[in-house]
Amino acid sequence: MQSNPCELPSGPVLPLDRMRVGEAGEIARISGGGGIVRRLIDLGLAPGVPIKLLSDAGSAGPVIVRVGDSRIGIGRGMARRVLVRANGA
């Protein structure tokens, strides 16, 4: 498997649920398959899209992210599968 050719020279790639509240970045990859990935795409979460973590319910709880002009709540299990390249801050 090849890596994305147009990689940006910025921060490390980490799963969404490991970001800090207020931290922003860009979606690098969404793993896992089937309907749920498509649902995330429908809601605006696609590779290359800027994303910001707005809230985090902690431990097993969900997170809220901002993509474009919408806020999406995502369960923890799914949030782990969204990889984000954090803006080098």
Add this chain to the structure above:
Amino acid sequence: MVCVVTKAAPLAAAARPEIRVALAGNPNAGKTTVFNAITGARQHVGNYPGVTVEKKEGERTVGDAFVHVVDLPGTYSLTAYSLEEVVARNYVIDERPDVVIDVVDASNLERNLYLTTQFIELGVSVVVCLNMVDMAESMGRSIDTELLSELLGVPVVATVASKSEGVEELLTVAIQTARDGHGAARDVRYGRELEEHITELVELLEGAGGLPGVPSRWVAIKLLEDDQEVCGDVARDVPGGEELLDHVVRIRAHLEAVVGDDAELALADRRYGFINGACAEAVTSSAEEAVDWTERIDRVVTSRVLGIPIFLILMWGMFELVFRFGAPPMGWLESGFGWLGTQAAAWLPDGPLQSLLVDGIIGGVGGVLIFVPQIMLLFLVISLFEDSGYMSRAAFVVDKLMHHIGLHGKSFIPMLIGFGCTVPAIMATRTLESRRDRLTTMLVTPLMSCGARLPVYVLLTGAFFAPQLAGKVIFSIYVLGVLLAVLMARIFRSTILTGPLTPFVMELPPYRMPTLMGTLLHMWERAWCYIRKAGTMILAASVVIWALLSYPTPPAGFDLQGEPEIAYTVAGRLGRVIEPVIRPLGFDWKIGISLTAGMAAKEVVVATLATTYSIEESEETGSTAVREAMRRDPIFTPLVAYVLMVFVLIYPPCLAAMAVLWRESGSWKWLAFAVAYTTTLAWLVSFIVYQGGRALGLG
């Protein structure tokens, strides 16, 4: 050009007198507001064939055109993820409306246009309704609709549907587009690599005849996205479909190797690229962005520390409001019906007719209608939660807790509605994507104590508990219901409905000030379902039960052996038959009659108790009299009254709720299961409470 249109129009109108418009769009884009603005009061609600997704339709005459509008369920895409999306997609494909009005939230343009690109790909005539432009402007954005229209290749009309601005123009453009179609819409181009495979698949599909009614390009893209419905259609309807699908699997593997992503991600990337390009040109943002209130409120409302306390305070406030402010109007209604009963008794001569009217109808239906204020208040608060945007935050906040019972945050919404009425609550489970989650939620929602059960609690606590205790007693029943729902959900998820937890994904709409009209309408739709039930099912049940409780009368000179006359009636005999089963719960045959009658609707338990006791001691009427009569009955102790409340809480919901459960679960087996499990659970819990209470010396 104009000449052609005016000439063609009457002809077209004659050949096809009706223009069929489908209204589509993302949830929260203001679709319903646009629908109301177009059709006004000329609308009716039905169901899509085969499924219970609500179908709103309306009519409108514009000039010589008769416009028929269908409001499709809100969808994020045509990917057929939830039931509502399947319905929306199939409607557009199968019914081929003359034009689709795609309602787009101007303040969230990119995400909303994603659906638009899919309609364009599907090859239908689309008009974009750029709604809530005022919101976008307040965010410092102005959108060049003409340029956007040019970039997308479809007409774009700006509207503020809440103020009816632009709606007439939207209609005019939609009618014109329905008659003449629009110019070539701009398809998204997916880049050389993807386009090669799309072209290859299009050729293969065309060679085999394609799928009826949809462009092969759309089918090819859906195949690359691994859309299960379309894959199924191709396998079934296209000759050599199976081999074609095998080929698609190979292409997807190849694409993943070359592009480094799943094909659906690569396609999405291009689509968003196309949209971003169009928006970059057509949208100008002023430098300063307005303060984002939603984000500020969310920082508090959804925070790790304050989220749960705020949620609990709001829930407490809701019940406090319902019970505190609902009580006075309930008292007025109660005295109103009491007065009505006395008047009727005074005007009519003694006899069966008076008894039917006073004891049967006024007592039965009135006993139910007095709770309308409380139910309206509850639905008012729920509507405020929904319309303001808080409801989805509540789902977010409770998601973690719900995980412990094997459900996620979204299941909370039907359960909350369940405190009002189980019927809309079961219908609200439609937003749950997984069937297992839906079924589990449907099965436990009846344990949320609905408004119809409240009359039973109020009557019994009023008769057997001190006023200062009554509130706490009723509260304990509500808590018991919630605890049982939690327990049963856990049991179901680990036995008959096992499987992985579906991921929680949900959009949190921006906070909005609810409009008075919108909230009242929302509240009324739900409250009406309760009132209608009182007017139909409960009215009928009251009459039937009154008859069963009155006839046959014992012949003159018959020795009743000290039993009241009612023991001789049909209901009395039925009660006797089931008495052995409910004896261990402390119930006698009279309670048995009420419980059987309560299968129609739980409110009927009160009506039946009232009828039983007022027929028995017919010197006085009114609820005080019923309480007095029950207190005089040696079978009733505070413990038995409490056990009866427990039983009423748990045992099968009313006929209306059962009918909905049957329809929504799609199988009478689930209905049978729900009835069996709630009956068993009701008996078991009541048995434990009664025998436990007696062991503790309470009975």
